[in-house]
Amino acid sequence: MQTVNVNELKALLLEELEHIVNTSNNLIRKISTDHWHFRPHQNMRSLLELVEHLVSVPSSDLLILKESSEAVIRKLEADIAEDPSIEKLTQWMTKGVYEVRSYMEGLTDEEFLRKSTKPFYLEHGSVQAKWLIEITTHAQHHRAQLFTYLKMQGYEISMFDLY
Template sequence: MILKKRRESVMGAVSVLRDELLAVLELGIRTMEGLLQKVKEKDWNYRPAENMRNLQELAIHIISISEVDLHLWQEKDQETIQNLEASYEQIESTKAMIGAMHKGFQQYKTYMVSLSDEELLTKKTKPFYLERGKIQAHWLVEEISHFFHHRGQFLNSLAMI
């Protein structure tokens, strides 16, 4: 009985942690929306260094992160991922970028919330480019890290203009 209560308590904590992590990612999405809206038309081609993406290329990568990563964590094949990335590359307007970013995040969030606490902690999946899988909780943390890394790059690029 005590063990059962402890397990229920731990699993409840897992849900709280998942919700907090998703809230952090959602904050990143909302603040990225604001950053996208600050870009002037003439600045989309700004490239901070020769070996870096320009603002538009970086924006396209950022807005695609949630949906592309979701498909990676769901073990979609390389061709599917490349086709998805190519569809994002067709987006041109800021409004369309923001809409696509929110849509991708909602899909990602729906998937993560659909997992039981046990699945979040034990279900392993493997993107096509890795040899070993990782648990879904790992992918959630990686998602946040990936998104905020590039959001930071975008913010720094905007500050240089």
């Protein structure tokens, strides 16, 4: 039986997260700010709200896994919303993924696999490895939403923008 190399697993997940961030930033750079108010349905986020949420994912999820309060998370979201320029938004996401990488690489194998932290909104916690999976899938989910919003607005994008 082959043993799992924790650093390889961690590196693969971080590589995927960085890829999602890079391709998300590339999609964001294609947006005309004239479309910020596009909302596919009344009960959905506007394009700007979606982008602000997407770019917050690495940083906000990292704060959540570090057991920060809801007030700290809301402050981050408010800071991101202060300057909705495309350059600033993509910088937020890039900074966030760097912070996630630094945090995860600083964990020992034992901490990565066994250290559990609890978000303010749940009664139970998750281990750090599961948090890294959560951050990656959370970003992937909202990148897919962004892709769909842009398709609905007629942007010339394809699956090649995702790979």
